[in-house]
Amino acid sequence: MTIAVFLGSLLLAMAIGMPIAFALLASGVALMWQLDLFDAQILAQNLIGGADSFPLLAVPFFMLAGEIMNAGGLSRRIVALALALVGHVRGGLGYVTIMAGCLLSALSGSAVADAAALTALLLPMMVSAGHDRARAGGLIAATGVIGPVIPPSIGLVIFGVAANVSISKLFLAAIVPGLLIGGALWVTWAWLVRHEKIEPPPRQSGRQIVAAAREAGWALLLPVIILVGLRMGVFTPTEAAVVAAVYALFVATVVYRELRFPDLYKIFVSAAKTSAVVMFLIAAAMVSAWLITVADLPAKVVALLEPFMGNKIVLMIAIMLLVMAVGTAMDMTPTILILTPVLMPVVVAAGIDPVYFGVMFIINNSIGLITPPVGVVLNVVAGVGRMRMDEVTRGVLPFMVAEFAIMFLMVLFPQLVTVPAKWFGG
Numbered sequence: 001m002t003i004a005v006f007l008g009s010l011l012l013a014m015a016i017g018m019p020i021a022f023a024l025l026a027s028g029v030a031l032m033w034q035l036d037l038f039d040a041q042i043l044a045q046n047l048i049g050g051a052d053s054f055p056l057l058a059v060p061f062f063m064l065a066g067e068i069m070n071a072g073g074l075s076r077r078i079v080a081l082a083l084a085l086v087g088h089v090r091g092g093l094g095y096v097t098i099m100a101g102c103l104l105s106a107l108s109g110s111a112v113a114d115a116a117a118l119t120a121l122l123l124p125m126m127v128s129a130g131h132d133r134a135r136a137g138g139l140i141a142a143t144g145v146i147g148p149v150i151p152p153s154i155g156l157v158i159f160g161v162a163a164n165v166s167i168s169k170l171f172l173a174a175i176v177p178g179l180l181i182g183g184a185l186w187v188t189w190a191w192l193v194r195h196e197k198i199e200p201p202p203r204q205s206g207r208q209i210v211a212a213a214r215e216a217g218w219a220l221l222l223p224v225i226i227l228v229g230l231r232m233g234v235f236t237p238t239e240a241a242v243v244a245a246v247y248a249l250f251v252a253t254v255v256y257r258e259l260r261f262p263d264l265y266k267i268f269v270s271a272a273k274t275s276a277v278v279m280f281l282i283a284a285a286m287v288s289a290w291l292i293t294v295a296d297l298p299a300k301v302v303a304l305l306e307p308f309m310g311n312k313i314v315l316m317i318a319i320m321l322l323v324m325a326v327g328t329a330m331d332m333t334p335t336i337l338i339l340t341p342v343l344m345p346v347v348v349a350a351g352i353d354p355v356y357f358g359v360m361f362i363i364n365n366s367i368g369l370i371t372p373p374v375g376v377v378l379n380v381v382a383g384v385g386r387m388r389m390d391e392v393t394r395g396v397l398p399f400m401v402a403e404f405a406i407m408f409l410m411v412l413f414p415q416l417v418t419v420p421a422k423w424f425g426g
Contacts, residue, residue, distance in 0.1 A: 005034045006288070010338075020334045021277075021284040028287040035294065046290045051283040054238055055167060058157045059282075060275035061241035065248045066113040067271045069104075072252020072259040074219040075117040077212075078103045081220075084212040088203035091193035093126045094139055095186065101143030102182045105150035106223035107244075111332075111369050115144030115377045119384040130198040133387060138395025141381045142185055142403060145366040148332065150178035152226055152244065155332055155362045157237060158282065162289070162340040165354045167237040168230045174359045175227075176420035180406050181363070188402040218251045278333060285337030309350050316352065316411045319343060320364055324404070327368020331376055335365050356417050360410060367403045370396050 009030035013023035025043075032038040069075050082099040086092055097118060104114045118140045126136035148155035151171035160167035204212075225247065226240045235243060252259035259267075308315040326335050340361075347357045369377040372393050382392045410416045 006031050006291075020331065021281045024281075024284040024288050024334065024338070028284075028291050031288070031291045035291070037291075037294065042290075043287060046287040047283050049286065051279050051286075053161055055157065055161045055236075056279065056282065058152075058167075058238045058241035059154055059278055060271065061238075061245045062152055062154050062157070063110065063113075063275050063278075064268070064271040065241065065244040066107070066110045067267045068245065068248040068252050068259065069107050069219070070113060070117050071263065071267055072248065073256045074107065074222075074248060074251060075104055076121060077216040077219055077256075078107070079118075079121050081212045081216040083201070084204045084209045087201045090200060091189060091196065091198070092200040093122065093129055093131065094136075094189040094193060097122050097126070097136075097139055097143050098182055098185050098189065101140075101146050102150060102179065103220070103223075105147045105178060106152075106226075107219065107248075110154055111144045111147040111366060111377050112380050114147040115141060115380045116384050118144060119381050123381075123385045129201075131193075131196075132395070133385075134391040134395035135192065136395070137381050137385050137387050137392045138397070138399055139185065139189060140385075141370050141375075141377050141392055141396045142399030143182075144377045144381070145369050145403070146178055146181055148366040148369075149174050149181060149359075149363055151175065151230075152223075152237070152240060153362065154278075155336060155365060156358065158333060158336050159340060159358050159362055160237075161282075162285075162337055163344050163354060163358060165358050169355045170358050170362075171227075171230055171237065173355050173417060173420070174362070177359055177363060177410060177417055180410070180416065181403055184402040184406045185399055188399055192398060218255050222247055222251075281333055282337060285334065288338065289341040305346055309346075312350055312352055313412060315346075315350050316357075316360065317408070319346070320360065320407065320411060323361065323364040324368070324371070327365060328371045330368075332365045332369055335368065336361070353414075353418060356414055359417055360407065363407050363410075367400065367407065370400055 006027055010023055010027035013026040014020065018026065025047075028043070029038070032043070079096065079100045082096040082103065086095040086099060089095065100122070101114060101118060104117060119137070123133075123136055123140060127133050147153070151174055153171065153174060156170040156174060157167055159165070160170050222244060226244060229235050229243065230237065230240060249259075253261065305315065305318065308318050323335070323339065326339065343361075344354070347354060369375060372378065375393070378389060378392045378396065381387065382389045385392075
């Protein structure tokens with residue numbers, strides 16, 4: 001009955017068009033009434049306490065860093081470097097998209113920011129070269145979802161806070177899985193364009209490649225600083241976010257000089273608005289998370305999944321299928337906040353490594369950003385690229401299938417995540 005009240009009230013609130021943060025509050029209030037625990041003070045305390053978290057400070061700073069990178073020329077130089085390296089091969093602009101997406105993922109950690117930047121910079125080039133607009137948009141959307149996987153990742157930060165798992169370990173464990181997803185997109189694109197007769201851009205000279213690398217050098221140094229700093233224990237993930245924002249600001253204003261100080265107001269306001277939405281969503285979800293714990297919903301879910309508890313792989317497949325289904329209708333952040341307190345006790349009871357589960361959970365939620373009908377990243381690509389939603393959806397399907405295939409490969413062979421995590425010290 002408790003599960004029915006929580007899910008019923010949440011789905012009803014969403015169905016009538018209520019924003020997800022308020023829907024979470026409404027479901028929390030419904031659960032409080034059902035448990036006979038209604039108290040406005042408890043509601044207010046958990047709402048304030050939900051956002052009062054030092055690790056969560058990483059979210060606004062990483063968002064600010066992403067805004068500065070896009071406006072300050074860092075993203076454009078990353079794309080130029082990828083174009084110089086692989087733009088000349090058959091289907092080269094697609095490989096440029098994948099390579100640039102992986103590099104941008106190591107800078108911003110936001111799928112929406114990466115997808116918007118790649119669409120604005122590369123979609124016109126791919127279409128003018130002769131590539132199918134839908135396929136090009138689909139590749140860009142699928143590449144954008146690598147952003148929340150390769151560190152620094154806002155999704156991993158939120159999961160780490162919600163699940164009380166080391167964010168540094170999550171960051172280090174997600175590097176190879178993110179690159180594997182990029183590899184899957186690379187192979188899929190190669191298969192799709194094998195018969196195309198499109199003339200690629202001319203090969204750039206060694207001098208041009210060196211010049212592009214020199215121009216992008218300052219941008220490429222940022223992920224190195226963050227990962228080495230985390231690995232050596234120089235700073236925490238939250239402090240890494242501050243370092244990223246300050247470094248991006250320095251490079252954009254002093255080195256590249258593409259960002260003027262009068263422009264900063266608009267960038268800071270944009271980052272603050274996005275951060276406010278995410279932080280309020282997290283605060284609202286923490287009310288539901290507290291009530292989920294009080295109502296002992298995790299124990300009820302463990303009982304429901306009892307038939308799968310004896311086999312970790314079967315249990316992970318069942319959980320991944322559940323998250324896939326939820327991801328078709330819900331955005332990434334609320335999915336993390338709602339399902340984490342429910343699923344973590346199941347994972348711990350089954351003896352599954354929380355870091356491994358966290359990486360897989362975030363990969364699944366990231367791919368959910370391109371699963372229709374919601375597909376936030378699909379909407380971003382359609383909006384920035386001035387395409388119809390059904391066009392982008394048609395184009396993304398083969399790449400989405402490839403990403404899900406890699407995800408389930410990592411479910412069947414957890415060593416693909418756990419062994420590289422040990423290499424990086426995760």
